[in-house]
Amino acid sequence: MVKTRNKDTRKKRTSKGIKTTGDKARRINASTSYETCTELLSPFGGLLAVIKFLDLVNFHDIFQFTYKAPQRKPKLGHYLMLVGILMLLFIGFNRLWHFTYIRLDAMLCGFFRLTRLPAASTFWRYVNSLGINQANSLLKIMSILRERVWQLFGFQFQKIHISVDTTVETLYGHQQGGRKGHNTKNRGKKGYRPVLCFIDETREYLAGKLRRGETISGEEAAAFIARIKSHLPGCVQKVLLRADGEFLSWKSVQACNVAGFQFIIANKRCDPPFDPNTWYRPWKRKDIEYNSCTYKPIGWDVEFRFVAMRIAKEQKQASKQPVQCELFEDARYTYRIFCTTLIGKAHHVVAEYDKRADVENLVGEAKREGLDAIPSARFKNNYAFFQIVMLAYNIWRYMKIMAQMSAKRSTSGEKGFSDVMTNTIRIARLKLLFIAAKVVKDSNRDKVKYSIHDTRTSSMMKFLKYIDTVRSKPKPWVTKNKWPQKFALQLI
Numbered sequence: 474m475v476k477t478r479n480k481d482t483r484k485k486r487t488s489k490g491i492k493t494t495g496d497k498a499r500r501i502n503a504s505t506s507y508e509t510c511t512e513l514l515s516p517f518g519g520l521l522a523v524i525k526f527l528d529l530v531n532f533h534d535i536f537q538f539t540y541k542a543p544q545r546k547p548k549l550g551h552y553l554m555l556v557g558i559l560m561l562l563f564i565g566f567n568r569l570w571h572f573t574y575i576r577l578d579a580m581l582c583g584f585f586r587l588t589r590l591p592a593a594s595t596f597w598r599y600v601n602s603l604g605i606n607q608a609n610s611l612l613k614i615m616s617i618l619r620e621r622v623w624q625l626f627g628f629q630f631q632k633i634h635i636s637v638d639t640t641v642e643t644l645y646g647h648q649q650g651g652r653k654g655h656n657t658k659n660r661g662k663k664g665y666r667p668v669l670c671f672i673d674e675t676r677e678y679l680a681g682k683l684r685r686g687e688t689i690s691g692e693e694a695a696a697f698i699a700r701i702k703s704h705l706p707g708c709v710q711k712v713l714l715r716a717d718g719e720f721l722s723w724k725s726v727q728a729c730n731v732a733g734f735q736f737i738i739a740n741k742r743c744d745p746p747f748d749p750n751t752w753y754r755p756w757k758r759k760d761i762e763y764n765s766c767t768y769k770p771i772g773w774d775v776e777f778r779f780v781a782m783r784i785a786k787e788q789k790q791a792s793k794q795p796v797q798c799e800l801f802e803d804a805r806y807t808y809r810i811f812c813t814t815l816i817g818k819a820h821h822v823v824a825e826y827d828k829r830a831d832v833e834n835l836v837g838e839a840k841r842e843g844l845d846a847i848p849s850a851r852f853k854n855n856y857a858f859f860q861i862v863m864l865a866y867n868i869w870r871y872m873k874i875m876a877q878m879s880a881k882r883s884t885s886g887e888k889g890f891s892d893v894m895t896n897t898i899r900i901a902r903l904k905l906l907f908i909a910a911k912v913v914k915d916s917n918r919d920k921v922k923y924s925i926h927d928t929r930t931s932s933m934m935k936f937l938k939y940i941d942t943v944r945s946k947p948k949p950w951v952t953k954n955k956w957p958q959k960f961a962l963q964l965i
Contacts, residue, residue, distance in 0.1 A: 563865050608857040635712055648663075667682065705959075714735070726773070
């Protein structure tokens with residue numbers, strides 16, 4: 474007797490990895506009707522995490538204590554004007570007139586406690602009132618913020634690596650300070666030549682300045698290096714500075730010694746006398762050789778160590794033709810020479826310097842986040858906006874670190890935000906920020922709701938709960954601990 478299977482008891486096939494909720498699929502086509510609604514919506518649901526983060530580090534107190542306000546007094550106050558620009562940059566809009574598109578956003582309006590944000594011209598006029606004093610105070614704000622964040626995250630770096638680099642911001646108008654200089658992408662165009670330095674361990678911006686288009690001088694490089702030390706957290710004891718050939722001068726080397734920094738600086742002008750008999754090959758490759766010597770360039774008071782790497786040039790000649798020989802040995806090689814305070818093998822020093830290559834990625838990312846935006850024709854306004862952009866850049870770095878920490882504490886096994894640290898800010902914005910949210914009234918209190926159908930909602934809820942948990946704990950800069958505070962004590 475053959476048994477017949479009940480059709481109701483058959484296993485329903487579902488697509489792999491997709492949970493079925495019983496809802497029917499929606500049908501959207503060209504004939505679909507449309508209408509408006511009265512609900513407050515926002516595509517930037519992740520801004521709630523930023524708002525919680527600013528409250529966590531008491532950013533308002535840091536701002537009120539440190540910020541040197543301009544003479545212009547806006548109706549919203551200096552704090553909301555600056556944070557509004559930070560929010561704009563954090564979202565990914567790097568032009569001030571982009572405020573036009575977010576004036577009615579529910580999250581931003583809720584933060585400002587307004588039904589609509591001020592016009593873009595209001596924020597532009599505020600930027601137009603900023604200058605060098607405001608820029609320097611923003612650097613101080615970043616230093617205090619850095620120390621607080623490091624305490625929250627448990628970072629106790631006693632030795633850090635700092636990478637310094639210069640870049641070019643091409644100008645297309647008649648801005649003050651624009652100069653014609655080294656500009657490989659837009660030859661003949663005027664531009665600024667800012668200098669930036671980053672901490673390799675956290676990939677955050679440490680210090681920098683907007684400069685006119687000339688190549689950096691020895692005096693200016695030395696002043697910048699001396700200024701770096703004032704922005705370091707209290708736990709840092711040793712620094713290895715890596716810079717390109719623009720920073721090689723006696724004054725900059727002397728500034729490193731005074732600050733107590735170790736350094737590796739690429740050679741640009743010096744011609745050290747390497748012993749031709751001491752070249753060595755640490756690997757099987759026969760075309761790469763290393764050497765080192767001590768040398769005192771002309772105008773220097775003390776001799777320093779120089780290390781070199783040379784690669785043999787390829788000789789591409791026809792087999793039947795005679796090979797053209799070079800009269801001098803140096804003509805047969807391509808050289809890379811560095812001035813350093815490090816000891817050890819020359820190839821180890823070169824390998825350490827090559828780790829600086831990541832700074833090009835960091836500078837490029839900062840330029841995409843708004844560093845290339847020139848809002849004003851006056852140099853002092855652009856100088857201040859430069860530091861605002863880098864402050865927003867650092868906040869993104871901190872948000873990524875916190876998101877990864879919240880993912881590590883998750884016990885569900887979900888991937889969530891665990892890989893956000895390897896993502897660029899552009900990709901992290903898609904994960905942490907562009908989440909649809911609804912602002913509703915519940916029990917006479919405003920509440921932000923996220924859709925359960927968004928795969929990122931679960932990770933976002935864990936992230937927000939993690940921030941709330943940290944907010945509920947005593948702040949390390951208030952409690953007495955062994956962490957050597959340098960800036961936070963000034964605020965107690």
